[in-house]
Amino acid sequence: MEILMPEPQIYVERTLAIIKPDVIDKEEEIEDLILRSGFHIIQKRNLQLSPEQCSNFYAEQFGKVFFPNLTAYMSSGPIVAMVLARNCAVSYWKELLGPSNSLRARITHPHSLRALYGTDELRNGLHGSLSISSAEKEIRFIFPEAILEPVPTGQRARDYLNMYVKPTLLAGLTALCKEKPADPM
Numbered sequence: 001m002e003i004l005m006p007e008p009q010i011y012v013e014r015t016l017a018i019i020k021p022d023v024i025d026k027e028e029e030i031e032d033l034i035l036r037s038g039f040h041i042i043q044k045r046n047l048q049l050s051p052e053q054c055s056n057f058y059a060e061q062f063g064k065v066f067f068p069n070l071t072a073y074m075s076s077g078p079i080v081a082m083v084l085a086r087n088c089a090v091s092y093w094k095e096l097l098g099p100s101n102s103l104r105a106r107i108t109h110p111h112s113l114r115a116l117y118g119t120d121e122l123r124n125g126l127h128g129s130l131s132i133s134s135a136e137k138e139i140r141f142i143f144p145e146a147i148l149e150p151v152p153t154g155q156r157a158r159d160y161l162n163m164y165v166k167p168t169l170l171a172g173l174t175a176l177c178k179e180k181p182a183d184p185m
Helices: 021-036 051-057 067-074 088-095 102-108 113-117 132-142 154-178
Strands: 013-019 038-049 079-086 127-128
Touching: 013 021, 013 088, 021 038, 021 067, 021 079, 021 102, 021 113, 038 132, 051 067, 051 132, 079 088, 079 127, 088 102, 088 127, 102 113
Parallel strands: none
Antiparallel strands: 013 079, 013 127, 038 079
C-alpha cells in the first residue's frame, strides 16, 4: 500500500493586510477567518502610525477629498499589520475583503470582511493591497526588515526542491534511520 503525500505548497505571493483601529477588538476573529480562508500569516505586527506615516503610506490618495479623514482615521489608534501568503494572495485577499465601501459590500458581498466589520465608506475595517507591486511596497513600509526576494515558481521551484531540499532531507532522514537514540524521550 502506497501512502500518498500532498504536494508541497510554495506560496508565490504575499500581500499586506491591516486590521484598522475601529475593529482591533475583533483581531482574533478576523485572524481565524484569514487562516480558514487558506492564508498563512508570515509576519504580524501591532503598531500605531502617526498622521505623517499615514500620509506617506497612503501617498497615492493624496489630493482626494477623503485623504485628511483617512489619515486621521488610520492614526487614531493601534492597528494590526500582517503579511499574508498563499497562491494568488493579492486577488484572494481582495475577494475576501469585498468592496471598499462597507455599505455597498453589505448589499453586493454580504459575507465579505468589509460587510461584516466595516461601518461606512471610510471605516471599512480592513486594508488590502491592490496589486503585487503595491503589496511589496506596502510590506516594505510596514515591515522594513522584511526580505522580499522573488519566490521561484513552476519548474524553477521544482528544480530548487530537487537540487537542494530533497537531498538534504534524504540525508538527514537516512542518518536518523541508521542511528537508534539511546533515550528516545
